[in-house]
Amino acid sequence: MLMEVTCRCGWVIRGSRSEVIRGVQAHARSAHGLELTPGEVRAVWKVAAEAPAAGRRNGGGE
Ligand SMILES: [Zn+2]
Numbered sequence: 411m412l413m414e415v416t417c418r419c420g421w422v423i424r425g426s427r428s429e430v431i432r433g434v435q436a437h438a439r440s441a442h443g444l445e446l447t448p449g450e451v452r453a454v455w456k457v458a459a460e461a462p463a464a465g466r467r468n469g470g471g472e
Pocket of ligand 1: 421437442
């Protein structure tokens with residue numbers, strides 16, 4: 411399962427749980443001067459849609 415976090419600055423990361431936690435921590439530190447705990451990352455992430463290649467759907471406007 412992929413997780414996704416969108417920062418308030420518009421930066422987006424998507425990946426496994428550990429990748430997202432590390433990536434958000436690194437981004438917060440370098441871009442915003444913030445030190446986030448893994449718990450803070452978990453509080454804001456959401457489940458990302460599976461990769462489009464995993465299946466096809468007919469129709470759909472997105
Ligand atoms: Zn940011």
